[in-house]
Amino acid sequence: MKIWNKRLSTLCLASMILVAGCGGGKQGADTPAQDNGAKTDKKITYDMFFSLGIPEYPENGGEAKAKIIQGMEKAGITNVDFKVSLMGSEYTTKLNLLASSGELPDFFGVDTTTLTQFIDQGLIMPLDDLLKDAPHLMKVIPKERWEGVTFDGKIYAIPSGVREEPFNSPNTNGLLIRQDWLEQTGLKQPTTLDELHAVLNAFANNDPDQNGKKDTFGLGGSKTSQFNVVFGAFGVNPYFWTERDGKIVKGFTLPETKEALAVLQQWYKEGLIDPEFPVMEPKQFETRVTNSKVGAFEYDAFSVDPKGATLPEALVKATPTAKLMMVTPPKGPDGKMGYPEVNPYAGGALKSISAKTEQPEKLIQMLDWSVSDDENGGVNLLTYGEENVDYTYDKEKNLIAQTSTYSELYQKGFSNPVRFVQVVDRRWTNDNVRTALETASKDLIKNELWKAVPAQLDYPDLENKLWLEYFVKIVTGTWSVDKYDEFVQKYYQQGGQEIEKQANEEWSKNK
CATH class of the missing domain: 3.40.190.10 (Periplasmic binding protein-like II)
Structure with missing residues (x-):
């Protein structure tokens, strides 16, 4: 069933600008493309594109990239690299141009309108089978949020997650x-x-x-x-x-x-x-x-x-x-x-995988690791940087004390640009703010339908x-x-x- 009967061509054909390609999961020169879903373990680089205006983030991923890759390897995820590209106010225009030229990135942010358009065009991969091997994603993302990204019985995007502490409600x-x-x-x-x-x-x-x-x-x-x-x-x-x-x-x-x-x-x-x-x-x-x-x-x-x-x-x-x-x-x-209640799908919170992405099961492993706070999990590293260098953690108070500013974290290649899946995590707040957040989240007027x-x-x-x-x-x-x-x-x-x-x-x- 077609979800949209029009629009993408109208949005995208107005421009003939050639945009540099960034899709398809770049493999080594000697690596053949996947055949009928057969898994390989050749090195692959995933191109990622997010709606963020952060000029401090280095194009090469900065010093954080090697630490992130090392963290993934420690968790058993090998032969994986990534390249993050960011864009601010012109993000949707650029994304539509990439779509019209057949060069969608492997992993990218979408709003609900773009999501439905891209599904209708066959540009986005269904994720149901992949998510069966992503226990941390399934745990941290509330069940009801999957409903808003399910079309014709299939899941096409990853919503943002929420840590279990009450002060982490999306409502602020x-x-x-x-x-x-x-x-x-x-x-x-x-x-x-x-x-x-x-x-x-x-x-x-x-x-x-x-x-x-x-x-x-x-x-x-x-x-x-x-x-x-x-x-x-x-x-x-x-x-x-x-x-x-x-x-x-x-x-x-x-x-x-x-x-x-x-x-x-x-x-x-x-x-x-x-x-x-x-x-x-x-x-x-x-x-x-x-x-x-x-x-x-x-x-x-x-x-x-x-x-x-x-x-x-x-x-x-x-x-x-x-x-x-x-x-x-x-x-x-x-x-x-x-x-x-806050729209859980707004502000670039939704992320999708291109239908052309190779080895998507390895990408899902990477995303699952990025939200895990297990011993070898990546959520603290990606969000706050290196412990005892960029932050300290008081386990008893469940309090993160950041010693590096956001600008410093961005320059190193940490924090928001590499938070591949957004998870609400406010362990850095003091008691007064936590109380205020809980007040803002306790009694909510609900929206029955977030889909456009x-x-x-x-x-x-x-x-x-x-x-x-x-x-x-x-x-x-x-x-x-x-x-x-x-x-x-x-x-x-x-x-x-x-x-x-x-x-x-x-x-x-x-x-």
Whole structure:
């Protein structure tokens, strides 16, 4: 069955640029190609291509390559070499050019849309038989993640993995609140929408920074903000597929979304939300935070540590008493709550093997070793470098202390460029960050379907433009909340009905 009936030729034939080939698993000159799956043990070099903009990584793999190969040999994986190529913003364009020229790399990152296109073109190898000999991959990758990369009963990509510690959940974002402002205004951490409303009101009107001016807002954001915490209090996320009456529907078509919009419009009218959020760039928003103009905003859990990221470091530098805390998502009127779960297939997390790759069973061995933390496993080496040189490990505290910076690791040839399969591993975090990460991950709004369907490419403006227009104009009071009903009608009339139909067909396959 064809998964896609069109598109790849449209995407790729526009360019006649010749791209240097990097596929096919390069073997020695005296090594014949594999015949009918017969295994050989001749030396092979696997070409790998990942969506990463890391200029420090050396083209030849740096000093780390010999150590990595030595580590594989110690684990019994011999006659294997690798070459990693990286590209930033133009990654997808380059990958499509490689595909159109028949020169896909052996192992490469894909998004869900490209994955389905390449499967339809016969460019990607099914992995089911190979994964039978990959126990560490199967252990570290959650079972449900394989569903999103299974088409017509076959697995075509390797998702990212997750270590078992609770602070390793992929979810990192939630509502951060200025704890020092809470203390200043005499309030406690909000647990309901009503309590959050009271906190935001105090932040906007009770001079929490004690400068004698009314120049602060309760809730901040930028033009990319959706205020997920409010929608979560009604049990929905606008962009997620939600099960209702035996089928799935988009969150922004549900009546709960209208209720959330009504709350946001009221808060905006009361001056609790930064009025410039619809036109504010993310960097401008961060400046608002640094200058203590907003008391609550959605951001990542690492920001509770002043030394953990640029934003909190700049905030504490400007206001030494500032302290951020991650709060449990507040409950709505019916007791619903949650932050949206993170897309497990986004950000280059999916990796596929070219249909032309030779000795794929050896490549799978290599990938399986790369996520193993057994005695001869490779996960610590690839991620953190050499123990007692680039990092130390406190087993009792389960704490990794990095002595080499990421830039230094990249220059050596370690860390993200050679983390062939991404595994969430935050053993380097302190207790405060771990607590915040667990808070951000405990109560989640789930998405019933992460796979893209063809109709979503046919009607991209329904989410990217139509919903955003109604969202902004309703929240800011330009339109009444009742205008939301018009949005739902337009969505279905302009292509949403077909999107929903295809999504349910795909969803029903995995029920």
